[in-house]
Amino acid sequence: MTAVLQRMGASTLAVLATLGRATLFFLRVLLGVGEMLRRPGLLLREIYSVGVLTLVIILVSGLFVGMVLGLQGYYTLVDFGAEQSLGVLVALSLTRELGPVVTALLFAGRAGSALTAEIGLMKATEQLSGMEMMAVDPERRICAPRLFAALISLPLLAMIFTLLGIIGAYLVGTAMLGIDGGSFWSQMQAQVSFVDDVLNGLIKSVLFGLAAGWIAVFNGYDCLPTSHGVSRATTRTVVVTSLVVLGLDFVLTALMFD
Amino acid sequence: MEITVGAFVAAGLAALFVLAMQVSNITAFQRADGYNVYAYFQNVGGLRERAPVNLGGVQIGRVEAITLDAARFEARVTLNIDRQFNDLPSDTAASIRTSGLLGEQYVSLEPGGMPDSLAEGDEITLTRSALVLEDIVGQFLYNQSAGGED
Structure with missing residues (x-):
């Protein structure tokens, strides 16, 4: 009994300690912003590997998510004779929820895991210690550009995903299901608000980008410097990012849309 | 790269x-280039802010705000009408309609015949409230039962 309580206490303390380390790490990375802005090439390279290389999966899945949404929405709406509102349904679901959330989940799988594995391997092969020996702060040199690359890339990816989804639904709706293209767009424009829907979706994706980047970079930086530790940290990045994104999404939705 | x-x-x-x-x-x-007029309704039903204001089926403005006038106990609806339609007769009537059976509600204006026109801050006096479905059904049932007893 005592042993069980002890283990529970120990794991609680371990979680709290990780949270504390993560917060301190985040603050130290924030202090590295100035240095990062003086060397924009580092940030550029990370935006390339984090954002541009994720573009393909975002484009393809955005198109297919929109097509599926168009198909499913049509079958539901046609029962009520409201199939002309398909554009509204698709645009609202994509701008408010699916765009930011699905992009963040895909991002965690494609880019977050790579960031963790990269930094973890740097730690395991003692490259980070080597940098410290040369008086280069790895938190500023390695972590800050990666975190901010995620923060910048995710909103852009989410916007591209949303747009591709709407185009996918439009293609399915007009070419396959015979919806009038004019009313698809005009009803959408009448019902979708820029501030309430598009801008709130953008704010969501910025916060998801921050969360995804922070979790991925911290997990890599904090991992056990062994092959097993790196693999566990990579898994943890994907799991924790997905859970945090979904939980955060609920809180943000409750705050934004009343 | x-x-x-x-x-x-x-x-x-x-x-x-x-x-x-x-x-x-x-x-x-x-919407900066519009002017506001006010209309009082006993019941706005499901009218929302930013709902369209139509005249002859064409949108000419939007509902700017809906508040309760505490003195009159009526809903005070602020209508923002596009500047280019600045020649509406002052006895224009406003009514709250529903687009389709289940569609969203909007304000419909019917122009009157007065020579002077509505300006910023004017009040539309002729108004017709939203049709509340429950009231109509209730009235219908009441009439039915009253008729059945004869």
């Missing part, structure tokens, strides 16, 4: 731009 990153950022911003212009009604921002 710099070019691809630039193209990526440009594509993201372009997507946001298209979402703003093509998907959402960002034109609603540009």
